[in-house]
Amino acid sequence: MAIPRYDEASIRVLKGLEPVRQRPGMYTRTDNPLHIIQEVIDNAADEALAGFGSQIGVTLHTDGSVSVQDDGRGIPVGLHPEEHAPVVELVFTRLHAGGKFDKKQGGAYAFSGGLHGVGVSVTNALSRRLEVRVWRDGAVHELVFAGGDVQTPLQQVDTAPRRKSGTVVRVWPDPKYFDSAAIPVPELVHALRSKAVLLNGIKVSLTLEKTGEVREWHYQEGLRGYLDEALDGTEKIIPVFEGKQYAGDDDESFAAGEGAQWVVAWTADGQVLRESYVNLISTTAGGTHEAGLRDGLFSAVKAFAELHSLVPKGVKLLADDVFARASFVLSAKVLDPQFQGQIKEKLNSRDAVRLVSGYVKNALDLWLNANVEYGRKLAEIAIRQAQARARSAQKVEKRKSSGVAVLPGKLTDCESSDPAMTEIFLVEGDSAGGSAKMGRDKEFQAILPLRGKVLNSWEVDRDRLFANNEIHDIAVAIGVDPHGPGDNPDLSSLRYGRVCILSDADVDGSHIQVLLLTLFFRHFPKLVEAGNVYVARPPLFRVDVPAAGKRPARKLYCLDQAELEAAQEKLRSEGVREGAWSISRFKGLGEMSAEQLWDTTMNPDTRRLMPVVYGEPGIEATTRMFDMLMGKGESAQRRSWLEEKGNLADVDV
Template structure:
């Protein structure tokens, strides 16, 4: 029986219902740590703003968690536009909070992000949540169950005049998580890091389940004391190098207060400790602020080595040579941080590279030239790393077969043979290929332009593949022969560690992506298993923002319409007058200048690169989908699939 698709088929999710329907879009669902972290982050943001000196976290015997802070307390008055208590809105509305106010004098100049879901997700995924607010000499409480209000805001008592703060107690709902057990070691690490990043703020953790004495952290020395403690027993090559710098009112490129604090050390062996944070949020997957630290250290070290003429002939220094044996703790302050996903594991803000790099290089230059003996010791370590890297690359070269096929004429190859660094971009069209060739880093990036659409290789026999010139060129360029999932191909000839599919951000570009993914899944499956295949994500829009006061004009890039809308909202909040910015839509990669293509799509520090791997359905499920989409005799299945899923398609007509 045919299904009906009418106006009544469209369902609009309201309030916190989207979170309960798809919790994985808003938080980690392995355990409730992240929803607890949202509450802790709010308490830490109060301390970061200069309010509050004590954060207390209690894990109760019934599995609930309480977070207490002595900040200002969430406002309890009515919102001027919504007509509801502000504290109620914070816990029941997505995209509501004090961190959107970026005007001068706003509640939070620097905070852990602007996704605007925060503690509303905590409420949505808790079976019960209770809030107590001490503010303006009074005490107010309210409570929720399953995200819905069960006890409206009400005053309960008078508080001591100077007491202020917020207490949140939540009972995570087990049905939304793989495990309802909170990972205590991870929680302890998180709380300790807050103390590290907030010198002078005491953080206390009490575990009623374990019955242990409360744990307390208070770091007067901040990052330096923390890294020293983490590296106990490791023999350091040079003393710890630390620095801190923030933009002033008159800075040309960045807002007042933006900058970073860091401490770095080097050792010839032992464990390497690396931790980074943005506005107190841990970023375990790194991001553009770490790229800025690496860039600043590299440029300072390179300048010092050249100044003292220490580099042996034939050796070229690379950033990883400086960074390989470095331990660091980095804490960046970014006015409007853009994270990869709601769980904020990686910073994506492109300006953070320049922000951190500029400040770190200046400080490191000064340190090296003030401590020349230590600088030369460090230079020796860095040069040894570079020499070891070159020797490793030469060994790999000797193992290669002498009967290498002639590389395709249209392949613009890179200079290095180090497969851990090399990458090839399979680019749609000669014009885009030209921009990619000019914009790339020729040291490690190669470009192979493809003409037209690649052959649908799903039902092509392996011995007939090379009849197609494009497929022949791809195979020869990457150095791996076609194979099946049960084969054990020789991957020692692989010439590029990353094979990146780069096509336009439109329907035709998506089609080319699918054709290339079909080729790799069907005839080069071991490359996907090994994590060698990626999809580059070029932006669809460019937003030109005019100069604001002393802040120069800037260009912002957006992947899609959703990101464009979010960017426009952010500009309005930043005080940019509506309509003063202009929006350009890229019709294709060929329209981008080499500089734009490098900045948005090819620069490892600022690009968006998606790794290709098998989904939850595994190999069998993936094969069925490819069979239905790409098989010549599956038109009926495709039609049924389109009728069922057609409303999900974003068609660019």
């Protein structure tokens, strides 16, 4: 068989917007074009957030296009000093061009959702046609794109009153990039209404050209009015708790202007409403700012309950006990938000936990102690929730009590016995196990250190598995016996809801990870199917960035070389002096302090934990792949596979 050629000509460089059209799913959702329209809406909202503009209008046209109009400052139309092209053209054609990288004092957008610099350029790349009209400095300019490329260069088409400014962007999404070309109107309505809620006094409208319907939103009460409307008269246990706080110029921990506004309501029954935003961007998957809100509410209620001796003996309050019946709307302002993925569903900024938690706790402490009656009611709800949780756990323990094997001596167990909460980390090496034990949350995290590399169990009979001490300890610790794909094991005896593989971010760590995945796929397939198996992703690098301008000193953690390069590029774009930061490489988990391991890999609010699921090819194809990779008699097939695929490997040597 001929070996595919791999030489200089094999390398293809994607230019301009080509990467987006080649892999649209990396940059946006491809089920429908709503997200690429939201990028344009977000730009208009950022103008309002920066204090410019008073209205945003969106129109769904009968020809399938969508236009977004604002009365902000208008995108600059002059030539860029370095690129020598109109700035408005660069914004729509360069993946990393925009006003949102400039976070220094006086930057155009100190607080904005735009971070990646690929927002409206992705909109342009995935559109058949895109028209931009700008009112600025007494002139009206127009620019037209087709398929992401300039069709009609920027030109002045009219004059305008000197005080009139703003931008209109009209987009014709290209159906070939989306599963459905239709814009889901309910989701669009939700997004627009949210903008009106978060931008007090800003008028937001939606016009449906087909029916002539016009909808407008203009909230004077902001978050409070929105939450009351959403809960629709549902009885509240105590009055709504609301507040806001932002860092001042003299704050040593956070940049000036960073902070949050929140409104929280506790209800006795019905659905809870939970919505969060960062710089007006809706974070539907939550993130570290929500974790900060939960932590702040819990800390204040727990402190109040302990101060007034309300907690019965033997009851331990947890954050979920306070949070279970809480509805909230949270709007955080973060100077340099780190999102998970381009669609910005989840905030990953670690500092946001401390930012929101500190402000919320202080405010709720004052509120509860000024309204002791409400504080007692809130504490009673949390205590009842904790007692119900404890009773539930006791019932589970009684069902499991018969025939329990002796737990491994090296297992450091957790206090809780509720599988919905608990997790076990299978950690590579005793030294890393020591850091994990010190850094963990002993309430719900258990640690099982593994010595050396686990046996390749692909071709080991089930009856012989327990001859290996490591596999024996894993099975006993998790409480489920080895089984086959056709078996029906008793998963009610599962002791931990999440079984997390935690190994070094190097080649040896990857090998251990593969051996453990082989064990679970071959001998514990029902755990994989049920979504109980995870892989923790520790970072390989740490970047220490000194204080600069508004930003205090910070630490950035990077999973791999690619993330490190992206982080450095981002620091350069922020104006951090080249070489001002220092880079440390972790040789292994054992080299991390307990605090670092908790912060990067074990803290549920800031870690990266990947669920193990079956891929698209299905179980049969996965089984064939494991056969080829792990079978003892498949060396020839492995060799040919490596020769064919070897150039795709990202080898860390």
